[in-house]
Amino acid sequence: MAMSRHTKVLRQTAPGTAVMEQVPIPVPGKDEVLVKVYAVALNPYDWKMLYGRVPAVPTVLGCDFAGFVETVGESVTRVQPDERVAGMVQGGNILRPDDGAFAEYIIAPAHVLLHLPESTSFENGATIPTPAFTAGFCLEHLMGMSVPVDEPVSTVNGQAAIKEAAREESMLLVYGGASSTGLMQVQMGKLAGMKVLAVCSKESFDLVRSYGADVVFDYRDAGCEQSLQDFTRGLVRYTVDCISDVQSAAICSRAMGAEPGTYISFTANGPEIRHPNVKSVKIVSFTVLGRTFSFGAKGPTFPVIEDDATFGGKFAEKLELLLRDGKLKPLRSEEREGGLTGIVPGLEELKAGRVRGQRLVYAVR
Ligand SMILES: NC(=O)c1ccc[n+]([C@@H]2O[C@H](COP(=O)([O-])OP(=O)(O)OC[C@H]3O[C@@H](n4cnc5c(N)ncnc54)[C@H](OP(=O)(O)O)[C@@H]3O)[C@@H](O)[C@H]2O)c1
CATH class of the missing domain: 3.40.50.720 (NAD(P)-binding Rossmann-like Domain)
Structure with a gap:
């Protein structure tokens, strides 16, 4: 299949500075999935990483995304190519500097991906995972x-x-x-x-x-x-x-x-x-991802907690059912212009406390 060999990512390079970069599209590991991102939502964690005193640089930012599964690793059975999913990664993690969601293509752990019902847009879906x-x-x-x-x-x-x-x-x-x-x-x-x-x-x-x-x-x-x-x-x-x-x-x-x-x-x-x-x-709910992480450049390292990651996988299956049956509502959201390049102004609004009762979301097409 002809596929663009590169992806744009929003990478933090210095305190308060994030730039668009072009990097090769990554290849998923055996328990991972390559997702073509269609929408991302901003979390307070994202601005705290960007404006932190000892930022983790250089790292791709962003946690919550929704999109289509592109390819899956050899052990992945939960999701298939072309399925609509939402998921969570941890951007700004110096131990895994390419993990952020603010990108056109991302690698995500398969066990915490959520199949999105047809009735749920990518923009609404991206509001769900971290919360x-x-x-x-x-x-x-x-x-x-x-x-x-x-x-x-x-x-x-x-x-x-x-x-x-x-x-x-x-x-x-x-x-x-x-x-x-x-x-x-x-x-x-x-x-x-x-x-x-x-x-x-x-x-x-x-x-x-x-x-x-x-x-x-x-x-x-x-x-x-x-x-x-x-x-x-x-x-x-x-x-x-x-x-x-x-x-x-x-x-x-x-x-x-x-x-x-x-x-x-x-x-x-x-x-x-x-x-x-x-x-x-x-x-720190990132432990459900089953990946080591750290906050900032010199924060303590959090090891993998298998029990938390196992919980994450089981709970993902439950979340899918709750979403399918309409028992769990996505959050209110406001779509902002500019795709990945519009995100930094959005993070500034979050930092200023001007975003209340809703998520800022960005289409990434
Ligand atoms: N440790 C973890 O695992 C974890 C996971 C997720 C989030 N978090 C953290 O949890 C916090 C919330 O994240 P979020 O994404 O849920 O936030 P959010 O959606 O950005 O929250 C915005 C809302 O917070 C309310 N708020 C602001 N200041 C408040 C105050 N002093 N007292 C009561 N309510 C206040 C406002 O509602 P009102 O109209 O009521 O003012 C506002 O609508 C952030 O600090 C985030 O980094 C931590």
Whole structure:
């Protein structure tokens, strides 16, 4: 088959600088897939890599993508050439400097690729992988809850609701409920039969409720901590803190502690909840990829954790079913012009905190 021998990639070359490069199209390893990228979505991680103090250079940036499978490695059976998929890689990883998603062709690990339903566009599909794998990792791998795939779902006011509610309801608190990860967490919490409380801005109340949250609290309200404490009486057993700063940890801590519980935060040096009943866990969901990685140029090296990678593969199969059956909604997105060359201005907007309640996506054709 006649195929372009080169691909454009967006590579970070210096602090705050990323340039378009032309490189040979890579060849997939035995458990990998070559994907022709049709759309990418921006994550906060991408701007943190580009503008980090000790950047990992030179590395290709980007994590979330969707496109067509081009070729597969010799051990790959999950996907076939020409199938529509979305997936996740880790850009900005100095240990694997060519891995980023901001490219025309990329190599991706096969086990975490998601078949996209025909009704899901590449742009919508690209919004799913990192937030969905992160939320699933928290809910199933760390909390031990389960998102069922075989139960009928009814729709109430546009929200998915499991018909059979016989299981015991436990409370899940999602701090940063309007973030992409938060919205996936809210949806999965509801699918798992939990009562879901979310903390977000007042402007995002309707959005977060539309993804299933039962009760919402405004983090800009001076009475937020107290309201949360009054409502929960400290009985929240699971908290996912998508913001993970001093304020979020302080607010979350007021909702926990009356029962044994788990507080999950997203930053390696973020705050913990100090309570004898509460276990604080810090996660990096890139471990589902099954690849070694590092943050920045001199960050610690994270080894492969087989258990996490195995979870990633199993959860990918579940995600595909949830997407196929319409039980899990993609995130809202705004398509920006310019393809790969438009991405850096988008990352600047993310860094400035101007992107709220949606993903920025770019067509790569
Ligand atoms: N460790 C990991 O494995 C992992 C995985 C995924 C993401 N992350 C990290 O998790 C964070 C969220 O990522 P994301 O992609 O989900 O974010 P995102 O979609 O970019 O989140 C944007 C939303 O965050 C909300 N927000 C901003 N500041 C807030 C605050 N102080 N309190 C509460 N909500 C606030 C805003 O909603 P409002 O309208 O409510 O203000 C905004 O709509 C990022 O720091 C990301 O790097 C870590």
